[in-house]
Amino acid sequence: METIIRSGWLRRSGSFWAGMALILVTLFSWSMPSEAASRSSRQAQLQQNKITKTVAKSRSKSNKVVRARAKGRWIEVNLAKQRLVAWENGKVVYSTRISSGKRATPTRRGIFTIKSKYRAKTMRGPGYVAPNVPYTMFYSGGYAIHGAYWHNRFGTPVSHGCVNLPVGQARRLYSWASTGTKVVVR
Incomplete structure (x- = not known):
């Protein structure tokens, strides 16, 4: 050979x-x-x-x-616009302003699913403790979508990485979404 x-x-x-x-x-x-x-x-x-x-x-x-073809329920978080949109079968169910993570503690981008839901949850991190955070839905490790009773600066990045919503909007989203609902953070 x-x-x-x-x-x-x-x-x-x-x-x-x-x-x-x-x-x-x-x-x-x-x-x-x-x-x-x-x-x-x-x-x-x-x-x-x-x-x-x-x-x-x-x-x-x-x-x-992509939105027009998406079936089922999913949540879109637009960090540039500081906006959350709930979609169902390609149609907007509702939309609200958010507060995402600050520059020092950014919100994680990607495609996730809601892993767990809590009616109220104490959240801790470096330099803060927030008791009874309402309507908490974890989607990636310690990152969650939840209500924020401690500020009213929605439309501005002020969180430690989570997606903050006004409490009323968080309650509405919490009732609408289930474990396994897709979350797209971009």
């Missing part, structure tokens, strides 16, 4: 088959009637244009396309 490889026979045989493939493709392309070839070329070009338009449309409206 080594002598075959050293002699270059394998390299030459590979070139042989590549050459044969090129000859066969050339022969078959000549045998196709020119009208059929141009028709298939036009069809290929139209298909490519359709794909390009679809990709461009999905890039420019990617969020809207």
Whole structure:
């Protein structure tokens, strides 16, 4: 086997088959009637244009396309707009202002699911203890969506990483969402 490889026979045989493939493709392309070839070329070009338009449309409206196709219930948290939107079968159920994490303690981005729900929960972290935090729904480790009775600065990042809602809105979301509901933080 080594002598075959050293002699270059394998390299030459590979070139042989590549050459044969090129000859066969050339022969078959000549045998196709020119009208059929141009028709298939036009069809290929139209298909490519359709794909390009679809990709461009999905890039420019990617969020809207994803939302329109989503089935079931899910929660969208938009950190740039400081807004939470509850979706059901591609339609907005309701929307509210939030307070996400400060720059020093940012809210984690990603796609999660609600892991657990508590009517009231004491939350602790470095430098704070918040007893009886209402309508708490954990979605990733210590990150949660919950009501905030200790401030009224919704629309501004002020939390330690959680998604704060006005208590009334947190109650509404808590009643609407169940364990396993998708949470998209972007």
